[in-house]
Every structure is written in structure tokens, then in C-alpha cells.
Amino acid sequence: MNKILEVKNLHKSFGRLEVLKGINLEIFQGETIVIIGPSGGGKSTFLRCINHLEDYQSGEIIFLGKKIDKHTSNLNEIRTKIGMVFQHFNLFPHMSVLENLILAPTKVKKISKEEAVQKAKVILERVGLIEKINAYPDNLSGGQKQRVAIARALMMEPVLMLFDEPTSALDPELVGEVLEVMKDLAKSGMTMIVVTHEMGFAKEVADRIIFIDKGVVAEEGSPEEIMKNPKNERTKSFLRHIL
């Protein structure tokens, strides 16, 4: 199998506070990894280190055989291959849905506008929002916004998708539609790392679940192993809280 990402002994501090204390992870093509763990445990920070929204102090991040750190010269090109979906959507409010989608393809990948628009229509169809193509983000529900955000990331044809608590900011009744899109994506063979508390989703889609706590991977295993028979005490108490 093709190795997409390898993280070795990753350390990250904010000032004197060490958030990641040696994280190791490998992910292969087509895998979906769900990261769980208490808030403040370093899950989001870990995700943000992968596409270098955050710098790190030591360790290695190797994406498709190339190291990602502050010396990486083609960082922007690498980022086009790593899609990211944020908790608060971060859609561009001054642009319509279509403009949100075609901005990066036309400006970064330099594909023609016509081609980008065609592509946007296909992807919007896929996330079920083709009728909102000319709407502005302010006029969308939270669930619709997050589906547009996923569509926007997909426009760049990423090799890897990072989801940073994609449903945490949503009203409960809107969570389902976003998870549906994500499941669909996972089944289509996308390689994904998802930080979430949605254990139902994890159970159904994840190849592996990783429990990050206090800056380290406290436990790792298949959904079965983790959810039915957690070895770590902290994993147990965490699961008891959220289930």
C-alpha cells in the first residue's frame, strides 16, 4: 500500500507549554483515521502541523516522501494536495459559493475559469448543494456551509483530507448531512484524518481510531478494539463521557 503521510516523534510547544510530546503516525492511501481525545489534548494542533499552519519544534512530517517543515520551499503546492475542513467553516463571506470554490483552482492551479466552473458544478452536485451555487455563505445553514467547505477543499483534488471537528459547531439536526458527505467521501477512497467526537461515524467509517491525550498517542486500534475493549484507563473514562 502507498504511504501518504508519516509523522515521527512530533513535538510542538506554544511558548513554554508543550502541546505535542512525541506523536507518531502513519497513514496509507484510502485509510480513514479518526482522532479522538479530550479538548486541549493537542488534536487540532496536530492536524494543523500536518499542513504547516503551525510550525513545530522537533520531529518529522513526511508527506508523499517529502518533508514538511519551515524550510519547505513548495509549501503552497503541497497544501493544494492536503485539503482542510475547519470547525468554523471559514468560508469567504464576500464571495458566492461558486466563487469560494473556484478561487484556489484558478489562482493557484491556474486552470481556466470555465473548467473550474464545470468542476464546481460536479462537486456541488455531489454534496447536494447545486441549487446554492450563487448563494452567499451568510444565507446558508451551518450544515450547508460545512458541505460547501468540503466541496471547496475537494476542488483542489487533494490526496489527503484533514477534518478539524467539522460538526462541533453545528446544531445537532444538521450534523447528519455533513457526516453523510464525509462517509461518502471515505467510501470513494479518499485518505482522511478526522478529529471528531462523533463515535457513530468513527465506528462506521474509521479504519483506525487514535486517542490523543496530553500530547501523546495514548491508544491506537480498530474501532472495535478501542470502543469495545479500551486498554487505557483514560480512554475508558473518555469514552464513558461522550457515549
Added chain:
Amino acid sequence: MKKWVALFVVILIIGTIFSGTLAEIKARGKLIIGTEPTFPPFEYVSENNEIVGFDIDIAQRIADELGVKLEIQNLPFDSLIPALMSDKIDLIVAGMTITEKRAKVIDFSIPYFNANQAIVVRGDEDFKPVKLDDLKGKKVAVQLGTTGDLVVSDIKEIKVTRFQKFTDAFLELENKRVDAVVLDEAVANAYVKTFPKFIISAVIDTGEKYGIGVKKGNKELLDFVNSVLSNMFKSPYDLLVEKWFEETK
């Protein structure tokens, strides 16, 4: 961005044409004088939007003698000397009194006008000063940097308020915040004619005179200006005498 850079370069090139030796003025084809056209009848803006006046006619004469066009750069009075020093203008022709202080930084032509000062007061009041000393203990408004400013500032007991424009000084007099205005006689005459509620209570011969300002060290231009002025002072009779008697000597 390129357009802006180009514009800037053009401005620089236009700018560097200035700086006025006699040869340069002739090559450039125009004499640039600086004046403050808020000083009628010496210089002011006419109803046709032209700067006119006694000084302007003198400047025109100098330009004519040089065989070049006259360009008038209007500037506030206290900006005239800096403008001359930084080569913005060739001459100051602005009813400027020759003073020791000014003569340290610029050269002056021979005097061309006596700067007699008028004391102007409100006509309906008893206060009628006839000499500068009568103003002691009084409040007086003047135009900043003018001869009037110089003469009243010499007397410690006078409280002086200085204005950029003499019209503002008169406004102060009208509002009764000062007791008198001291300014050049010619200017005072014009004003009092329009507003008879003010009267000239005295005209003082200060011994101060107007001169044309030339950049320090520009002797060539200074000599030329002086020759034009002295020729203007000569009557047709003087010229005849010169023609028929002095040249044959």
C-alpha cells in the same frame, strides 16, 4: 505602479528646470517671480483672475527688458524667502521691506518705494493717535512680517497681534479687540476708501523702503534688476540729459 514612477520622474525633470542665473532665465524663456497677491494695490487678484498691481508692472518691465515672459508664482508672504532660497522663484516682488535680518539671507535691489505706515482706527471713537508712541499701552493688529509689524514690535509697551492677512487685522479692529491697525499707507488708503467707518489718523515716515529680493550671491541678476529699476526712476528729461550730455563726455 509603473505609471506612478513615470509621473514622479516627469515631475522631477520639470522641477530641475528651475534655478535662476541670467543665462538660465533666458534659456528657459521666462522670469519667475514670487509674490503674495493679497496686498492691494501692490499685488492682488483682479476680477479677471489675474494677478495685477504696482509690483507686477515692475516685474513685467524686468521681464520685458530680459526679453522673456513673466510667470507669477503666488505664495504666502512668509513662504517667499524660503521659495527664493530653494530656487522655486527668481525674484521676490512683493512690497517687501528691506530689513537687516532679511538682507542676511537674501540680497535686495535698490529701494523702489517708501514704506510709509498708516495708523488706522475706528472713526466713531475719540482715540486718534498721531504718532507711534501714542499707541503705547494699546492693542494693535498688524500683518505678520510687514513693515507695520516691524515698527510696532520695536515699542515694548504696545500689545501686538499678528495676522496672516491684513483683512483679518481689520476684522479684529471692527470687532473691537484691538484699538488700531498699522499697515502700509497705500494699502490702508484702499481699505479706508471702501470702509469709511475706519479712518487714517496718522501717516508715519518710517524710513523703511521696499526692495526686490534676489537669491544671495546672484550678482548678475541683481545688477540687471537694479539697472532696470534705475532706468525706470529716470524721467524722459533725465534720459535726454544722459543721451546728449553724459555719453558725449
Added chain:
Amino acid sequence: MEAISVVITNLPFLLLGAWDTLKLTFFSVLIGLVLGTFIGMGRLSKIKVINIPSTVYVEFLRGTPLLVQISIVYFGLPQLGIQLQAYPAAIVALGLNSGAYIAEIVRAGIQSIPKGQYEAARSLGLTHWQAMRYIILPQAFKNILPALGNEFITLTKDSSLASVIGVTELMRRGQFVITRTFQTFSIYFGIALIYFVMTFTISRIVRYVEKRMAVA
């Protein structure tokens, strides 16, 4: 009434000055906007050779009187061999000055945009400049439009200082009329009225643009 008729007969003359005032302000704001945008971004840069000069620029131009700045550009630059005519000199000085104020407005505007907008842009592969140009600045400008309108109005009034180097804008032309007619009070009042009409119109236009952008 003579006082009123003096203003009316000289209105065309004064309006030419008002037109000059508007042009002076417009071009100065234009320079200020370009300059202020870059310096405003420079103020937020983590790179010291960009950040420090930007800060020094803003502090220096805000900390010295505009009158002095105009005089330096017009009278001082010739010492360095740069001769500017009065009008371009006034535009340069006013533009440099408003650049400092607009830089602070732009800085605040950029800071008002949530960090996630920038991160989302970068995560899609946009460069820093692309993120600024397409995502941050358009939103920032929408937010700072009222402040920019204020700066425009302030500059309209401050442009009267250009009269010290002989720019015949509204104030200067007013002085010319006063020395011709001696109608000090009514001309000053007329000038004030013209300034008010200009600034009021500008603030209306800004408000209109604001509303239109709010809809979009």
C-alpha cells in the same frame, strides 16, 4: 445685501478653488491608499526589516505637523536636488501624510478579520499575497470604509494647508477675494459653506457605497 452678493459674484472663482481642493484631496487619498495598504500590512509583518520601517514611518508622519511636512517637501527637498512644483508637492506631502493614517486604519481592518479566513486561504495553497489580495483586504476594506471616509473628509479640510506653498485651492482663492473686496466675514462664511457641501457630499457617497457593499 452686499455681503451675499459678493459671495455670489465670486462664486465661480471660489468654485474653481473647490475643484482644486477636490482634485488635491482625491489624488492624495489615492497615494495614501496605496501607501497605507502596504505599510499597514508591513506593520503586521513578522519580518523585522519590513515591520520596523513601517512603524517608524507611521509614527514619524503622525507625530509631526502636516504643515511642516508640506514645507519640507516643497522647500526642503530642493536641497537634495528634488524640485517639485507646488501642486505635485502638495499631493506628495498630503499623500505621504494620509498614508500613515490609512496604514493604521488598514492595520486595524486586517486585524478585524478572523484568523480562520487567512488560514483557510493558505490551506488551499494561496500565497501570503494572494490571501491578502483576494480574502483579507477585500473584507478589511469593507469594514474600514467608514474610517476611510473620515480620512477623506479630514484630508479635504487639511488640504487647505497647501495654501502655504501657493496652491490656489479654495482657502487661498478665498483670501484673494477678500483682499480684493475686503468682505472678510462673508467670504469666510461662503468658503465654510462650500467646504461643508463637499465634506457632506463625500460622507453621503461613502455611506451609499457602504450600504451597497453591505448588501453584496
